[in-house]
Amino acid sequence: MQFKMFCAILTITSTYRLLGFYTLKNMDGRRILLEFVLLIFLPFVFAILVPFAYKYIKGIHTGWFVLLVPLVLFGYYLSFIPLTMDGGHAISEIKWIPTLGIAFTSYIDGLSLLFTLLITGIGSLVVLYSIFYMDKKKENLGSFYVYLLLFMTAMLGVVQSDNTMTLYLFWELTSISSFLLIGYWYTRDKSRFGALKSMMITVFGGLMMLGGFILLSIMGDTFSIRELIAQAPELVNHPYFTLALILILLGAFTKSAQFPFYIWLPDAMEAPTPVSAYLHSATMVKAGIYLVARFTPIFGTSSTWIWLVTGIGLLTLFWGSFFAVKQTDLKAILAFSTVSQLGLIMSLLGAGAISYHTTEAMFAFATYAAIFHLINHATFKGGLFMIAGIIDHETGTRDIRKLGGLMSIMPLSFTVALIGSLSMAGLPPFNGFLSKEMFLESMVALQHFELFQFDTWGILFPIVAWVASVFTFTYSLYFVLKTFLGQGKVDQLPKRPHEAPIGMLVAPVILASLVIIIFFIPNVLGKWVIKPAVMAVQPTLYGSPADINIHVSAWHGFDSVGLWLTVAIVIIGSLLYLTIPKWQPLYKIQPAKLSLNEGYDALMRGSEKGMNRLSRAFMTGLIRTYLLYMFAFLSVTVIAVLFIKDAFVVDMNSFAAITLYGALNAVILLLSIGFVVFAKSRLAAIIALGGVGYSVALFFVIFKAPDLALTQLVIETVSVALFLLAFKHLPALNEHGETKKNKVVNLIISLSVGVMVTLVALSSHSQKLIPSISQYYKDTVATEAGGGNIVNVILVDYRGFDTLFEIAVLAIAGIAVLGMIRLRVSRKETTDENK
Amino acid sequence: MELLLAILIGILFTAAVYLILSRSLLKVILGTSLLSHGAHLLILTMGGLGGSAPPVLIDGVTDFADPLPQALILTAIVISFGVTAVILVMAYRMYSVHKTDNMNELRGNDEHD
Numbered sequence: 001m002q003f004k005m006f007c008a009i010l011t012i013t014s015t016y017r018l019l020g021f022y023t024l025k026n027m028d029g030r031r032i033l034l035e036f037v038l039l040i041f042l043p044f045v046f047a048i049l050v051p052f053a054y055k056y057i058k059g060i061h062t063g064w065f066v067l068l069v070p071l072v073l074f075g076y077y078l079s080f081i082p083l084t085m086d087g088g089h090a091i092s093e094i095k096w097i098p099t100l101g102i103a104f105t106s107y108i109d110g111l112s113l114l115f116t117l118l119i120t121g122i123g124s125l126v127v128l129y130s131i132f133y134m135d136k137k138k139e140n141l142g143s144f145y146v147y148l149l150l151f152m153t154a155m156l157g158v159v160q161s162d163n164t165m166t167l168y169l170f171w172e173l174t175s176i177s178s179f180l181l182i183g184y185w186y187t188r189d190k191s192r193f194g195a196l197k198s199m200m201i202t203v204f205g206g207l208m209m210l211g212g213f214i215l216l217s218i219m220g221d222t223f224s225i226r227e228l229i230a231q232a233p234e235l236v237n238h239p240y241f242t243l244a245l246i247l248i249l250l251g252a253f254t255k256s257a258q259f260p261f262y263i264w265l266p267d268a269m270e271a272p273t274p275v276s277a278y279l280h281s282a283t284m285v286k287a288g289i290y291l292v293a294r295f296t297p298i299f300g301t302s303s304t305w306i307w308l309v310t311g312i313g314l315l316t317l318f319w320g321s322f323f324a325v326k327q328t329d330l331k332a333i334l335a336f337s338t339v340s341q342l343g344l345i346m347s348l349l350g351a352g353a354i355s356y357h358t359t360e361a362m363f364a365f366a367t368y369a370a371i372f373h374l375i376n377h378a379t380f381k382g383g384l385f386m387i388a389g390i391i392d393h394e395t396g397t398r399d400i401r402k403l404g405g406l407m408s409i410m411p412l413s414f415t416v417a418l419i420g421s422l423s424m425a426g427l428p429p430f431n432g433f434l435s436k437e438m439f440l441e442s443m444v445a446l447q448h449f450e451l452f453q454f455d456t457w458g459i460l461f462p463i464v465a466w467v468a469s470v471f472t473f474t475y476s477l478y479f480v481l482k483t484f485l486g487q488g489k490v491d492q493l494p495k496r497p498h499e500a501p502i503g504m505l506v507a508p509v510i511l512a513s514l515v516i517i518i519f520f521i522p523n524v525l526g527k528w529v530i531k532p533a534v535m536a537v538q539p540t541l542y543g544s545p546a547d548i549n550i551h552v553s554a555w556h557g558f559d560s561v562g563l564w565l566t567v568a569i570v571i572i573g574s575l576l577y578l579t580i581p582k583w584q585p586l587y588k589i590q591p592a593k594l595s596l597n598e599g600y601d602a603l604m605r606g607s608e609k610g611m612n613r614l615s616r617a618f619m620t621g622l623i624r625t626y627l628l629y630m631f632a633f634l635s636v637t638v639i640a641v642l643f644i645k646d647a648f649v650v651d652m653n654s655f656a657a658i659t660l661y662g663a664l665n666a667v668i669l670l671l672s673i674g675f676v677v678f679a680k681s682r683l684a685a686i687i688a689l690g691g692v693g694y695s696v697a698l699f700f701v702i703f704k705a706p707d708l709a710l711t712q713l714v715i716e717t718v719s720v721a722l723f724l725l726a727f728k729h730l731p732a733l734n735e736h737g738e739t740k741k742n743k744v745v746n747l748i749i750s751l752s753v754g755v756m757v758t759l760v761a762l763s764s765h766s767q768k769l770i771p772s773i774s775q776y777y778k779d780t781v782a783t784e785a786g787g788g789n790i791v792n793v794i795l796v797d798y799r800g801f802d803t804l805f806e807i808a809v810l811a812i813a814g815i816a817v818l819g820m821i822r823l824r825v826s827r828k829e830t831t832d833e834n835k
Numbered sequence: 836m837e838l839l840l841a842i843l844i845g846i847l848f849t850a851a852v853y854l855i856l857s858r859s860l861l862k863v864i865l866g867t868s869l870l871s872h873g874a875h876l877l878i879l880t881m882g883g884l885g886g887s888a889p890p891v892l893i894d895g896v897t898d899f900a901d902p903l904p905q906a907l908i909l910t911a912i913v914i915s916f917g918v919t920a921v922i923l924v925m926a927y928r929m930y931s932v933h934k935t936d937n938m939n940e941l942r943g944n945d946e947h948d
């Protein structure tokens with residue numbers, strides 16, 4: 001046994017060595033780690049091995065192998081804590097597209113490290129939980145863990161990237177892996193719907209964010225976030241500033257399920273529960289929070305930012321908590337609760353940005369509270385999701401109306417659920433109490449702020465925050481009490497309920513213990529993790545994390561506002577819970593058709609229908625229609641450009657004199673054209689066409705082009721013969737019921753094309769910018785090429801290539817004609833005829 | 836002379852487009868032929884219609900017509916002839932398979948929508 005332990009320790013240490021974690025110090029004495037950017041890709045690389053493990057090692061649950069990855073990463077990233085505690089940072093870079101300045105840059109400061117630890121820490125617990133949740137025989141574990149590892153890489157990349165372009169790359173990778181995970185049970189309609197919805201909304205936001213990043217890079221001439229932050233004071237006055245701000249916020253709001261984009265999150269609950277716990281409560285939905293926190297040093301000084309982030313955050317907080325009580329599905333309650341808690345964190349981040357404008361300590365406090373609640377939320381919400389999964393697993397349903405009285409059957413799950421819920425509700429002795437009190441105090445402080453009209457509207461903030469907290473309290477009770485207390489309808493459940501296997505409970509129990517531990521040691525956490533993160537959010541305000549003078553304590557004395565607000569929340573919230581049946585009809589006030597989900601569905605349906613109608617309207621399938629578009633577009637644009645650019649010039653002096661033969665021939669040509677157009681019989685039309693050809697040949701004679709005239713004569717003759725031959729097999733000229741209106745439209749379009757050509761011909765002849773190159777041909781034809789006929793020498797000597805390929809064209813035409821006459825795909829032709 | 840030719844070319848193009856827009860397949864093909872005539876004359880006109888002698892070296896003559904547009908047109912004539920031949924045979928084949936020359940009836944197969 002001891003020998004085995006020894007071997008295990010040896011393996012782990014040597015793995016660390018092998019992965020190349022050599023450390024060295026740079027000139028400032030800071031620790032620099034070589035190429036730790038590669039670690040972002042560790043889950044990705046491991047994902048390649050997962051299908052093999054799944055296929056060839058049947059005895060062991062694949063999750064056990066996967067568990068190694070987040071555990072090793074978590075352990076490794078813990079070693080960064082001493083570095084960031086002193087306000088330091090580490091950076092590692094691999095160039096990707098150096099010419100464009102795009103690189104995989106891993107930048108670890110307090111904020112990145114906090115998120116990294118959340119991702120790897122909660123990731124380990126979720127993988128552990130999934131080992132017991134996902135059935136080895138029934139589920140396709142190979143793809144599940146591939147998606148999950150893919151997601152882990154994406155998330156690590158998002159929080160560690162310093163380069164906006166690679167940040168965007170990883171950002172979209174989280175959307176894609178989330179899409180795959182939500183649609184994991186792809187045979188279910190609802191899973192596919194939820195996956196598509198989340199994809200549409202988050203990718204929309206991601207694209208907006210990309211736009212914002214591009215604007216930022218235009219403004220600051222760099223993709224590096226740190227360099228952009230360094231230029232922040234100049235960026236504020238740039239004309240693109242507000243646009244970039246709004247675009248980046250759109251990305252953050254869609255990802256973090258803020259109002260009105262939260263609608264994808266409840267539908268994403270179709271994913272397996274470990275996924276909901278990991279992606280849709282602890283990590284991915286916080287990517288938007290991360291983005292807001294990361295860009296606060298750039299945008300935080302702007303009032304638009306403060307108003308939008310705080311306002312939308314509070315609105316989301318209220319909206320989510322209000323509608324959570326309406327839900328009957330355990331996971332839906334948790335989804336709305338997540339939405340509301342994300343709104344809370346968002347509003348705190350917005351309020352924290354005010355500290356750029358005032359020295360009042362309260363607003364630095366808000367940022368601290370935001371980060372603190374972020375951690376707390378990850379702990380209690382992760383645990384609650386796992387409990388919801390356990391209940392689903394053990395009873396076969398998640399419908400709160402069918403559940404009840406599970407306390408005595410599942411005492412451990414009940415304890416964990418109670419701890420999580422009370423923390424969510426904001427009661428001591430749980431960590432939610434601390435952050436909720438800090439939140440309320442920050443919101444109360446907001447109304448005294450005397451900038452950007454906060455003093456007029458500011459009073460709304462604490463009121464909305466307090467009301468939302470009351471509802472939070474209510475749904476927390478609703479969640480835990482309706483499930484575990486009351487009369488059990490145990491017999492009617494799809495499965496005979498019993499306590500979950502111990503392995504499934506390990507992860508939620510660890511999270512629940514954290515909930516309590518953090519309550520008792522908030523300042524240790526504050527010193528190690530939160531203060532470095534706060535410093536990363538507002539780097540200009542502090543010299544080092546130790547300067548942040550905040551000490552969290554559970555007891556502030558009786559004169560503290562937060563205490564009395566909490567007491568009021570407990571009283572009113574309990575009353576609300578007890579009277580739920582009485583006020584629940586309130587939800588029916590909102591008509592179903594006006595809900596945001598309906599709006600989304602209508603938008604999807606409408607755009608599909610509208611596009612369909614549009615394309616059917618202009619794509620008639622008739623060649624005439626398309627030709628009309630082309631000719632109309634051509635003539636209108638050319639004529640418009642001619643006149644807008646004042647390009648129409650006629651220089652009468654450069655014209656050659658009109659000769660008698662020329663005029664006579666013009667009359668012949670005109671008459672032939674008329675015959676072609678108005679002929680009633682095809683023979684007349686062909687002969688008239690021949691007339692046109694011969695008069696063109698005559699023009700060539702008049703304009704001193706003997707070779708052209710010869711060729712034209714011969715070819716016209718052959719053409720007419722060909723026409724006659726082909727027309728023998730074709731029907732007589734037929735109007736095919738063409739209407740007068742059609743003809744008028746055709747006439748207008750063809751006239752405009754004719755006018756366009758005339759104008760172009762005249763003005764191009766009248767403004768020759770450079771002399772013709774032909775003088776060279778005339779001068780050298782005898783000396784260089786040894787010929788007399790300049791046209792022929794051009795064709796075969798100066799520009800022989802043209803002739804070569806013109807011969808090729810003729811050859812291909814001949815083969816095509818032969819093929820079309822000789823080859824018959826007879827079977828297909830007969831079926832076509834039958835149709 | 837260029838003015839006269841430019842107007843003639845305009846009329847050629849008008850007639851060609853008018854025919855191409857009609858419903859009868861035969862007229863469409865006639866239209867393409869007229870269009871190529873128009874294009875050839877257009878190249879010639881834009882190059883300038885001056886020059887009192889054909890571009891063949893003869894002692895004592897210097898005022899040649901521009902040889903380059905002529906070479907270009909010569910190439911274009913041959914190519915348009917090839918294309919016309921292919922289109923004609925295609926029309927013949929199409930008529931023998933589909934038994935119609937009405938462009939409105941030749942609008943693809945709705946089943947493939």
